[in-house]
Amino acid sequence: MSSHPRVRVAIVGATGYTGAELLRLLLSHPHVEITALCARDKLTPRASTMLPALTGLVELPIEPFDADVVARKADVAFCALPHGASIECVRSLRARGVTVLDLSADFRLRDPSVYARWYGAAHTAEDLLAEAVYGLPELHRDALRGARLVAVPGCYPTASTLPLLPLLASGLARPEDLIVHALSGVSGAGRSANASTHFSECAEGVRSYKIAGTHRHTPEIEQTLAHVAGAPVTITFSPTLTPMTRGILSTVYARPSHEQVDVAALVEAARRYYASSPSVAVLDAGMYPDTLWVRGSNRAHIAYFYDARAKRIVAQGAIDNLVKGASGQAIQCMNLACGFDEAAGLRAPAMFP
Amino acid sequence: MSSHPRVRVAIVGATGYTGAELLRLLLSHPHVEITALCARDKLTPRASTMLPALTGLVELPIEPFDADVVARKADVAFCALPHGASIECVRSLRARGVTVLDLSADFRLRDPSVYARWYGAAHTAEDLLAEAVYGLPELHRDALRGARLVAVPGCYPTASTLPLLPLLASGLARPEDLIVHALSGVSGAGRSANASTHFSECAEGVRSYKIAGTHRHTPEIEQTLAHVAGAPVTITFSPTLTPMTRGILSTVYARPSHEQVDVAALVEAARRYYASSPSVAVLDAGMYPDTLWVRGSNRAHIAYFYDARAKRIVAQGAIDNLVKGASGQAIQCMNLACGFDEAAGLRAPAMFP
């Protein structure tokens, strides 16, 4: 099926949700051999002890991170560590020539002063920032080909910018006055157990958090939108926790640039924009994206509505936060970086129901 | 505890979710005796057959609706029927002198032409419209005292207008450019089983429906806001189905009327506005409403945020759609109509977790 030799891949941070999801997806990837698993805790001689879903499928150990070992065993490393913890790991791997897909926030913001303001600490690897490519293939496909350090986007930014990009690129929507109301499943909070991820306090409740300009994905979304709009963008962003495991449904409110806008024009612009993007489906007018329809897949479903009474565009994007919002997108970037087909290993449809 | 004689109460539409919830709440009401239960189907000699939660607690039959029988057995009737089906039931009961709390949409819109436009049929009881009082006690408390026909508000309108009323009444927010993004639990769709309420298609998915000016609660919300603003209001409204049984979390985006607005001012205005309202709690600055914190109670939790970067007010209201959004609010209106304490039978805190 393929003439590519398999690349050897390491996963650093293998025991969190995005690490586990990388394992799930890479096991079916035609051009990949998983050769090393590292983590900061939950070390074990057999990965399946920590991740019983892999019983009989993966028998690698989960070991402490050692850059020399990883560089010897792997050509490509996925770093699925918390922000802050990622910088030194990435530096050590890049110094040894390993291609790195970094899933943390550490290399996403181009401007270190913005990083410092939102993450509360000076960026300690500005040299690497220059090398890093922002891993939204639908926007930076060419730059990702052959990239050696990829900053994989956050889940909210992916779901929120995908429906907006065609509108800003085409000029159909105005870049000011944008509101992003985004619903996330609980796995977005990571595998750490705390009050806000306790089943009993999630299962029958919804609540927002870090709204009104306080969530760290705000500047990341703005950076991408500004890149396309060609001007600074300020959004109002409302992340909201909903009782499901996976999924983000992001609703974007925007003003049309003129009053003749209609849904057909919005859909048409988006279909043109994403014509060569295997991971984005623009739904027919009248259909509503549902996170269930993309769960487990590397696909974004986007849709457009026009409120003629209020003269406002409503656009929605649905993704699986762990796939197109993290691990799947990282693999999509790896495919481009390594010269594989962009969709290699990522063609499986969503699991419904 | 009370010198009130008990009023005799009938529930018409006892087998749906709001009917069942009326039963639950009225069973603990100090001034009420439930004397008749009617429904269109699921008739049974013993209510507990249809509603096993009542086993050993309620042994009334569920009978077909007969206005004469209801008028003989009850002083007050709650009509929990679908819109359209309610009008004739209400007319027949009012003709016999029964006080009616109508939970349908049939008497909510003051202007019959608006009703006709959104509900697709001419209103056939314009005479009764004049008598009907819109049952939002926080806004129409005085008119509800002694009322004989109350149009109990919809769940979305209750959750969405409560946080906005103080802002519009005080002039802190501007009445144009309003967006309402509201999340609802599945019970809001009623007890009828269909694809969109199937567990397997709800449990791990979120999706919007009837957005961009198409949901029938849109004119109801606008009517209430216009009443307070003193001018027509047009909103963008996005109802969204989330995988929980009960609850609405409504997020409202509004423009401040001047730039010196801050959260403290918003909270202060709301606390003043709701000072004598037992069913509304204005949360401290920094706290987020959670539908879990109001589940099962007749309380609304509202909270305010200010996005200084984008110069936008974000206000939220959380209610239980079946209680403050339907049956509890109907009882609150009954209390006012009958001269009871507004909170009688409605003081129970939420069930957490």
Place this chain on the structure above:
Amino acid sequence: MSSHPRVRVAIVGATGYTGAELLRLLLSHPHVEITALCARDKLTPRASTMLPALTGLVELPIEPFDADVVARKADVAFCALPHGASIECVRSLRARGVTVLDLSADFRLRDPSVYARWYGAAHTAEDLLAEAVYGLPELHRDALRGARLVAVPGCYPTASTLPLLPLLASGLARPEDLIVHALSGVSGAGRSANASTHFSECAEGVRSYKIAGTHRHTPEIEQTLAHVAGAPVTITFSPTLTPMTRGILSTVYARPSHEQVDVAALVEAARRYYASSPSVAVLDAGMYPDTLWVRGSNRAHIAYFYDARAKRIVAQGAIDNLVKGASGQAIQCMNLACGFDEAAGLRAPAMFP
């Protein structure tokens, strides 16, 4: 409504789930005034900060436990602490004359050697064990009247013994060869967050734990059954975690004592046995208990089936683990201890849906 003076009540361990549930239920109790709240952490000048459901309803502080203070402020104390932590608290309160309802396991097992075997530590208050009454009102109603120390049963034992008691007392079932397969909601694991209560790892999975004679509720169930059977009882017990917040559904398999048994006889025996028990409803033959039908209420629904092919009785009990399985049952015991109506404050039906 009542000529009883209100008893002054303290809750020790107010911030866990059973503590919060005591607050919810006691706020509606006609003969109770809550006067003190204590906890080991989450201390706060205003309880509603930790339990926002109480905003505007309870403004007591949550303070560290001090036996002198509690004894001065309260006549009755509910101790909702983990086992082990409870013994000293109970001792100090009993020494000061406070009536104690203890929700921990510390005083449930009559035989200290059994306690030592299952809880891994010698019992340090054998003197108090003699005073303690096991708080299953359906079995020990008379002993509970006027009791000063009540060991409130565990959730699994309550749900599992209630359907069996009438069968063993009547001799319809044999006391050997008993299997208890019980499903629990996640709140049964308490408010502490850990991997096994993480929403993402509960919401779409079921798994057993501590089966085959290893769960600590095993000897408690056996003790109660042996008391009724008049002989030692050994059960096989399989607790299983299911993705719901509240509820226990316990299925019991038993051998009939003779082959002429049928469902009618089982139901009849149970109805006779529970004729004067306000918290137990024996369902009609053919109906299945559902945890949803008892959620939030202090009621147990029990039902009987007979597998004539395999000659085996199948009995089921459904309760809300936080109410009839903990806090509600504790209040039921308090009612008996204080001479109130057994059902005072506990009459509310379940919240459906």
Place this chain on the structure above:
Amino acid sequence: MSSHPRVRVAIVGATGYTGAELLRLLLSHPHVEITALCARDKLTPRASTMLPALTGLVELPIEPFDADVVARKADVAFCALPHGASIECVRSLRARGVTVLDLSADFRLRDPSVYARWYGAAHTAEDLLAEAVYGLPELHRDALRGARLVAVPGCYPTASTLPLLPLLASGLARPEDLIVHALSGVSGAGRSANASTHFSECAEGVRSYKIAGTHRHTPEIEQTLAHVAGAPVTITFSPTLTPMTRGILSTVYARPSHEQVDVAALVEAARRYYASSPSVAVLDAGMYPDTLWVRGSNRAHIAYFYDARAKRIVAQGAIDNLVKGASGQAIQCMNLACGFDEAAGLRAPAMFP
């Protein structure tokens, strides 16, 4: 990757959950080309209209069933129709030489009189029964090679017999006195919406149904166990609905044939029995199967416990009811029937979380 030509496959009953799952799995199968989709309703020129997860992935129409058309387009047909409806469809396809994987119950029971007793109608295709092979590859692997009509087992029978087969085959457990307590996700009830699948009535409740010898999977389980035990088997079977979409956790209680049994012996016997079965993993002693660990995969996790106090074996099996319990198992059978590797297209690990 493969020298096999692709077989052309039709799915009859493509719009139900097992039909949708066949589509999901077959799209990734290396030796399959999907050529026809049929259904009884929800007909559409584009499958993705009914199954939006397939948007951009499958553009076949969903058409009414026509045996001639299916026989012309496909070599192999999966019939995912309700029992009763399947018989004629299977007959017409077999008459035209199409290999059939039937997911209904119509060809599972070897004895037509047992079928008549449990399904309430005489079997109308006894001739085909002789040809049908029961599709549990772990038991009938050889008979499945080259089979032309396969009766794919039910979900409960798969989860319940897999842990028992090694015990009965090895003689470690006795074939009498067996109890099967099985928990199922809601998708097991199919895609039809009714009261028992309504989110609001499932999400926070568990309840059994058709217990004590009344569920139609009872004779199917007994038939398989009797085959291995070499003697008639009668079980007590308790199916129970739990609030999750996918998964079955079946707990089996059995008596050991002698008292020296221990967990190590049980695990060892099972590992030997399933040594060449790619879809069964026998967990290490002490691990509990979790439906979440097999969700979306064609794998069964089985585990063994021994209750030495009560001298009883407790065995558990966890599967995804739509995969190893239906569509995945059907594909596994197809692989054997067509001479492919048994695990072709079925190697993906579970989706966690």
